Amino acid sequence: MIRIKSAARAAVAFGAVIGLAGAAAACSSSKSTKSAGTDAEPAAATSSAGGGTAASELRLGYFANVTHATPVVGVAHGDFAKALGTTKLSTQIYNAGPAEMTALLGGQLDAAYVGPSAALSAFVQSHGEALKIVAGATTGGAELVVKPGIGSAADLKGKTLATPQKGNTQDVALRFWLKQQGLTANADGTGDVSVDPQDNATTLDQFKAGHIDGAWLPEPWASRLVLEAGAKVLVDEKDLWPNGRFSTTTLVVSSDFLKKHPDSVRALIDGQIAANQWITSSPADAQQLVNDQLKKLTGKALTAEAIKRAFGEQTATDDPLAATLQTSLDHAVATGLLKNTDLHGIFDLSILNAELAKNGQPAVSDAGLSKK
Structure with missing residues (x-):
C-alpha cells in the first residue's frame, strides 16, 4: 500500500500533470467543515460490527453539484452519519476532481466522490496504488x-x-x-x-x-x-x-484507508445505498433537500425550473459502470492528458456487492478490473 511519504510524491506528480500548484493550492480553493489538525491518519476505534476496526474520523470530499446528489443527500439527510455511528464525518467541498484527487493523494482525504477521469489520473500517477473505486454514484448529467x-x-x-x-x-x-x-x-x-x-x-x-x-x-x-x-x-x-449510460460520479477511497478501516468503508457505502434509495423513492423531496444544501454551500439556490431540469438529466446509481472506464481512459490518452495504463486493480466492489445483497439488490460488475 502507498505510504504517506510516497503519497506526497505522487501528489506532486499528479499536480504537475493537471496543471495544479500542488496540494496546498488545491485545498485553499475548497470549502471545508474539517476541524483543524486532521491531516494525520485518523486513529482507529473498535467497531461495533464486523469485528474489525472503524476509523475515529472519515474525511470525505465532494462537489456542490447536482451530479453529487448522493453525497449531498447522504450528509444532509443523515444517512452517512447514521451508518458511520461513532466515526466522525468531516467533509470538504471542491469545484472539480483534479484538485480533490491531489488532496486524496496528499493524505488530506480518506474518500471522495469524483468523476472517472480524475480518478484515473490519480490511479495512473500513483502507479495503481493510491485508491480504489468502491461504488458509483451518478450516471448522466x-x-x-x-x-x-x-x-x-x-x-x-x-x-x-x-x-x-x-x-x-x-x-x-x-x-x-x-x-x-x-x-x-x-x-x-x-x-x-x-x-x-x-x-x-x-x-x-x-x-x-x-x-x-x-x-x-x-x-x-x-x-x-x-x-x-x-x-x-x-x-x-x-x-x-x-x-x-456513462459514469459521471464515483466513490473512491484511499487504498491505505480501505486496508486499515474496511468497516468504515462499509458504513459509508451503507449510507450511500440508503441515500440513493431515498433519492429514487422521493425525488421531489430529494430535489428540495439538494437545492437547500446548494444554497448553504454556495450561497445561491437554484430556481425550481433549474433544479427540476438538472435532476432530470441524471440518475443516481450505486453501479460504477465499470465497463465504461477503459473507454474513459482511452479518451484521456487520445487527448494527451494521460498515458495508457493497465486498469486491473482499480476497482474493489466486494463491499458494495455484499451490502447490495443485504438490501435485496443485484450485484454490479467490475468488468474484470478488480484484481491485478
Missing part, C-alpha cells in the same frame, strides 16, 4: 452548452469553451469530442478551439458577459447556462454512450 448562434462543431472553430478544470471528466469529454470532429484543442489553450478551464461559477459569469462561447459542464451548471444565460445544448453526453 453533463452537456456542451453554447451560444444560440452555434449550430455545429464546425462553428466552434476560433471559439473559446470552458470546462471545470483541466483533466477533469468534462474537460476530457470536450477535448475528445472536439478531436472526433477534426478540431484541435491543445493543452496550452491553443488550437482550433481554445479550452479555458475555470471555476463553474466563473463560467456562468463569463458566458453572460460574452467572454466565452460555451462550456462542457456537469449539472446544475449546464442547466443554469441554458435557463439563466440563454445557452443551448449542442451535445448531450448521454447521446455519445451506448444506452446513454
